[in-house]
Amino acid sequence: MSIQAVIATNRFGLGAKPNEHKQAKKAPKAWLINQLNATPAVYFDDDLPTSDEIAEQLAKLRLFKKSLNKKNANGSASLVSKADQDKLKKLQKYPRNVYQSLSSDTLIQAIQSNNSLNWRLLDFFSNHFSVTAQGQIMTALAPTLEREAIAPHLLGSFEEMLLAVTKHPAMLIYLNNEKSFGPASKLGKKGKGLNENLAREILELHTLGVNGGYSQQDVTELAKGITGWSVANFTKEKSIAFTYIGKGHEPNTRKILGTMFKNDGIKQGENMLKFLAHHPATAEHICFKLARHFIADEPPKSLVEKMVKRWKLSKGKIKDVVIEMINADESWSETSLKFKSPREFVVSTFRGVGQKSLKPKQVLNALTVLGQKPFNAGSPAGYSDYQQDWNGASAIMSRIELSAQYAARRKPNAEKVLMNTLSDSVSELTYNSVIRAESRQQAFTLLLMSPEFQRR
Amino acid sequence: MKRRHFIKTIGASLVLFQGTALASKAKALKGSQANTKKIVWVVLRGGLDSLHTIVPTFEADLVKLRPSLYKSVKDKLLPLDNGFAFNPALKHLHTWYKNKELIPVVAVGSGYKRRSHFDGQDFLESGLTKINEDSGWLARALKHKNKKALAVSRSTPVSLRGSDNTSTWYPSSLKDADDDVYAALGKLYAEDALLSSRLKEGLNIQDMAGSAVSEKRKGKFIDLTKACAQLLKNNNTIDCAMLELGGWDTHNNQDVRLKKQLTELDNGLESLKEGLGETWKDTIVIVATEFGRTAKENGTGGTDHGTASNMFIAGGSVKGGKVLGDWPGLSESQLFEQRDLMPTSNSFSWIASVLGEQWGLSADQLNDVFPAEFIKRKPTIKIVV
Numbered sequence: 001m002s003i004q005a006v007i008a009t010n011r012f013g014l015g016a017k018p019n020e021h022k023q024a025k026k027a028p029k030a031w032l033i034n035q036l037n038a039t040p041a042v043y044f045d046d047d048l049p050t051s052d053e054i055a056e057q058l059a060k061l062r063l064f065k066k067s068l069n070k071k072n073a074n075g076s077a078s079l080v081s082k083a084d085q086d087k088l089k090k091l092q093k094y095p096r097n098v099y100q101s102l103s104s105d106t107l108i109q110a111i112q113s114n115n116s117l118n119w120r121l122l123d124f125f126s127n128h129f130s131v132t133a134q135g136q137i138m139t140a141l142a143p144t145l146e147r148e149a150i151a152p153h154l155l156g157s158f159e160e161m162l163l164a165v166t167k168h169p170a171m172l173i174y175l176n177n178e179k180s181f182g183p184a185s186k187l188g189k190k191g192k193g194l195n196e197n198l199a200r201e202i203l204e205l206h207t208l209g210v211n212g213g214y215s216q217q218d219v220t221e222l223a224k225g226i227t228g229w230s231v232a233n234f235t236k237e238k239s240i241a242f243t244y245i246g247k248g249h250e251p252n253t254r255k256i257l258g259t260m261f262k263n264d265g266i267k268q269g270e271n272m273l274k275f276l277a278h279h280p281a282t283a284e285h286i287c288f289k290l291a292r293h294f295i296a297d298e299p300p301k302s303l304v305e306k307m308v309k310r311w312k313l314s315k316g317k318i319k320d321v322v323i324e325m326i327n328a329d330e331s332w333s334e335t336s337l338k339f340k341s342p343r344e345f346v347v348s349t350f351r352g353v354g355q356k357s358l359k360p361k362q363v364l365n366a367l368t369v370l371g372q373k374p375f376n377a378g379s380p381a382g383y384s385d386y387q388q389d390w391n392g393a394s395a396i397m398s399r400i401e402l403s404a405q406y407a408a409r410r411k412p413n414a415e416k417v418l419m420n421t422l423s424d425s426v427s428e429l430t431y432n433s434v435i436r437a438e439s440r441q442q443a444f445t446l447l448l449m450s451p452e453f454q455r456r
Numbered sequence: 457m458k459r460r461h462f463i464k465t466i467g468a469s470l471v472l473f474q475g476t477a478l479a480s481k482a483k484a485l486k487g488s489q490a491n492t493k494k495i496v497w498v499v500l501r502g503g504l505d506s507l508h509t510i511v512p513t514f515e516a517d518l519v520k521l522r523p524s525l526y527k528s529v530k531d532k533l534l535p536l537d538n539g540f541a542f543n544p545a546l547k548h549l550h551t552w553y554k555n556k557e558l559i560p561v562v563a564v565g566s567g568y569k570r571r572s573h574f575d576g577q578d579f580l581e582s583g584l585t586k587i588n589e590d591s592g593w594l595a596r597a598l599k600h601k602n603k604k605a606l607a608v609s610r611s612t613p614v615s616l617r618g619s620d621n622t623s624t625w626y627p628s629s630l631k632d633a634d635d636d637v638y639a640a641l642g643k644l645y646a647e648d649a650l651l652s653s654r655l656k657e658g659l660n661i662q663d664m665a666g667s668a669v670s671e672k673r674k675g676k677f678i679d680l681t682k683a684c685a686q687l688l689k690n691n692n693t694i695d696c697a698m699l700e701l702g703g704w705d706t707h708n709n710q711d712v713r714l715k716k717q718l719t720e721l722d723n724g725l726e727s728l729k730e731g732l733g734e735t736w737k738d739t740i741v742i743v744a745t746e747f748g749r750t751a752k753e754n755g756t757g758g759t760d761h762g763t764a765s766n767m768f769i770a771g772g773s774v775k776g777g778k779v780l781g782d783w784p785g786l787s788e789s790q791l792f793e794q795r796d797l798m799p800t801s802n803s804f805s806w807i808a809s810v811l812g813e814q815w816g817l818s819a820d821q822l823n824d825v826f827p828a829e830f831i832k833r834k835p836t837i838k839i840v841v
Contacts, residue, residue, distance in 0.1 A: 176708045179756045193755020197707040200571070200761065210572045216793065219571075369630055371610045378702050379501075381574050386589075391650065392611030392624040393657035400641065400658075404633035433644045438636065445637055451648040 015348025055240035102143035104360030130382030182250025199223035209285030342370030414443035502704030514539030545718035556777035565799030576746030581614035595619035685731025737772030762796035
C-alpha cells in the first residue's frame with residue numbers, strides 16, 4: 001500500500017529517507033511499531049557535554065569574571081589585560097556554542113535516524129516540557145533537558161518522565177523553583193519565600209491541563225510541596241544536579257484536589273507528582289495532545305478515547321499509548337489534516353534528500369528564519385501545535401524563500417526525491433509541475449513547496 | 457515577469473489589498489479623513505506587573521507588600537497625577553503623558569480570572585465570555601466597517617481570526633525568490649485554496665513592504681514598530697495593525713527584567729510614533745496584557761500571576777494627561793482573593809470606546825463585537841479630542 005507508506009513515513013515519522021518508503025510499504029504499521037522496539041529509543045552524540053560538565057564551564061566563567069571585578073575594584077588593573085580579555089571572551093562564548101552543538105545534534109540525529117517516529121516523540125515531549133534558552137545559564141542548559149530527563153523515559157512510564165523532568169536543573173531553574181522555599185521553613189524564617197511558577201505550570205501544562213479542575217489553592221499547595229527542590233551550587237560543587245534542601249521545605253500536611261499528602265520531606269512532592277501523573281485528567285490531556293500532534297488539530301474523539309483507555313490500563317506507559325494510536329483506523333485518514341511545522345518541514349527536507357553532512361548552523365538557521373528556533377518558544381507552553389499558527393502568509397513566504405535558496409545551492413534531483421518521499425500519492429498537477437519545471441532548481445523548490453510536501 | 461504585473465495576473469480574486477487599482481484609488485483618497493483613522497493593537501504577553509509600571513506611591517501598604525521591588529524604583533519615579541508615577545524606564549511615554557497624548561488606565565481586567573497565561577491571552581484576544589480561538593474581537597470590529605488589518609506576525613493571532621480582511625507580515629532575513637518561482641507556485645496552487653490565497657497575500661504585502669521597509673531586520677520590537685509605522689503610513693488601505701511583545705512573566709529578578717522590558721516597549725512605541733509622522737494624529741494605540749500580578753512580591757524578587765493590570769491608550773488626538781480607572785486600594789480586603797489587584801473596569805469597555813470614537817462603530821455594532829457584560833459600564837470620559 002503506497003499511500004499507507006506515505007502516511008507512515010510522513011504523519012508518524014519525520015518524512016522518508018531514500019529507500020524508507022519501500023521498506024514501509026511492505027507493512028506500514030509493523031514498520032512503525034518496530035521502531036518503538038529500538039533500545040535506546042533515541043541516541044545522541046555522547047561526546048557532547050552533560051549538564052554537570054556544562055556547569056563546570058559556567059562556574060569557570062563566573063569565577064573568572066569575579067576575579068576580574070575584584071582586580072578592578074582593587075585598582076590594581078584599571079584596564080583588563082589583553083590575555084584576560086581573550087580568556088573572558090572565550091568563556092563567554094561557551095553557552096551559545098554548547099547550545100548550538102546540543103540542539104543541532106538532536107536535529108542531525110533525527111535527520112539521519114531509521115527510527116524517526118521516536119524522534120518525533122522526543123520533539124513532542126520536549127515541547128510538552130518546554131524550556132527556553134534565555135540568559136547564560138538557560139542557554140547552555142535548556143538543550144540538556146530532553147537528553148537527560150526525557151529521552152531515557154521516552155517509551156517508558158509518564159510518571160518517571162514527569163519526576164525526572166521536574167527534578168532536572170533546566171526545569172527547576174527555568175521555572176524558578178530552585179530558590180522557592182517554604183515561608184514557615186527554617187529558610188523561610190530567614191526571609192526566603194515561595195515562588196509558585198513551576199507548580200502552576202506542572203498543573204496547567206505538564207499534567208492535568210488548564211481545564212483539569214484545579215484551583216489557586218491547589219497551585220499554592222503543590223508549590224509548598226516542592227519547596228526545597230533545588231540544584232547544587234555549581235560554582236562550588238562542580239555540579240548543578242538536583243538537590244533537596246530540607247531546611248527550605250515547608251512543613252505540614254498538604255491537600256491537592258482533595259487528596260492529603262503528609263509531610264515526608266522530599267517524598268511529599270514526589271507523591272504529589274505521582275498522584276498527578278496518574279490522574280484521569282492527565283491521561284486525557286496528554287492523549288489529546290498526542291493525537292492533535294500526530295493526527296489532526298481536532299482529532300477524532302473515538303481515537304482519543306482509545307488512547308486514554310490504553311493509558312489507564314498501562315498506567316501511563318507511553319509506548320503502549322503510541323501503539324494504540326498507530327493501530328487505530330482513525331489515524332490513517334487518506335486526507336492530510338496537518339500542515340507541517342517548520343521543524344517537520346526542515347527535517348523532512350534533509351531526510352528526503354538524504355543529505356549526509358550537515359553543518360549545525362545550517363539546520364539551526366533554517367529553523368530560526370522559519371520561527372521555530374529550538375528552545376526558543378519563550379513560554380513554558382512551548383510552540384503551538386495548531387496548523388494555523390504555521391501557515392500564515394508571512395510564514396509561507398519565508399518557506400518559499402528558504403526552499404529557493406536551498407534548491408539553488410544544492411540542485412537536488414527533484415523527481416528522485418519526489419518518488420522517495422511522496423511516491424505516486426501526489427496530484428497530477430504537482431507531478432507535472434515538478435517534472436516540467438524550467439530548471440532543476442525550480443523543480444526542487446516546487447516539490448518542497450507543493451501542497452503534498454507541506455502537509456502530512 | 458515583473459512582480460506587480462504578476463500579482464495582477466494571478467490576483468483575479470485577491471483576498472486583500474487588491475493590486476494596483478485599489479492602491480491608486482486609495483492614493484486619490486489621501487487627505488480625506490474618511491478612511492485614514494488607524495488603530496494599533498499591542499498585546500504584552502506574559503502578564504505585565506502594573507504595580508511596578510504605574511506605581512501608586514500614595515499607598516501606605518506598598519512598602520510592606522513589596523519591600524525590595526518598591527525600593528528599587530522609589531527614588532527615580534516619573535510623576536503622574538494623583539500620586540501615581542511611572543517606572544523610570546518609561547521615559548518617552550512620560551513625555552507623551554505630559555503632552556496629553558497618553559492615557560494610562562489602572563486596575564483593568566478582561567474579565568478573565570484564572571491566571572493561566574495562555575487562556576488569559578486567548579480571552580483577551582477573542583473578547584468573548586467563552587474563549588473562541590477562531591474569532592477575535594478586532595476581526596469582528598473590522599467587519600462592521602469594512603476595515604483592513606495587518607498583523608506583524610508570522611501567522612494570524614487570535615485577535616484577528618475570523619476576518620478575510622487580515623494579513624500577516626514579518627521581517628525575513630532571506631532573499632526573495634525569483635519572480636518565476638512565485639509564478640510557477642501560483643499555478644501549482646490552483647487546486648489548493650489555502651496556499652493560493654496565502655501566496656497572493658504574501659506577494660501583496662511583500663510588494664508593499666518592499667518599498668516601505670528598507671532593510672531586512674531580525675524582528676526586535678523596535679524593528680517591528682518601525683516597519684509597522686512605514687506600512688501604515690504608506691498604505692491607506694491598512695486601517696489597523698497588531699504587534700506583540702513577550703517576556704513579561706517576571707517571577708524572579710523583576711526589577712532588572714521589567715526595566716529591560718519597559719525600555720524596549722517605550723523605545724518601540726516612540727519609534728512607532730516617529731515613523732508615523734503626520735499619521736500619528738489619526739492613530740490610536742491600545743496596549744494591554746492578559747493579567748496583572750500578585751500585589752505582594754514573592755520569595756524570589758518577583759511576582760506571581762494575578763488579575764487586574766493596566767492599559768495604555770495613546771495617540772496624537774487622544775485626550776491624555778490623566779490617569780483613568782477607579783483605584784481599588786491594596787489592603788487585604790480590597791484585593792481580589794486577598795492577593796491580586798482588583799479589576800474595577802473591563803478592558804473591553806475602554807476598547808469599545810476607542811472603536812466607537814475612532815471608527816464610528818454604533819452601540820449595536822459594539823454589542824455585536826463584545827458581550828454586553830463586558831461593555832455595559834462605559835467609561836464616562838471621551839477618549840478622542
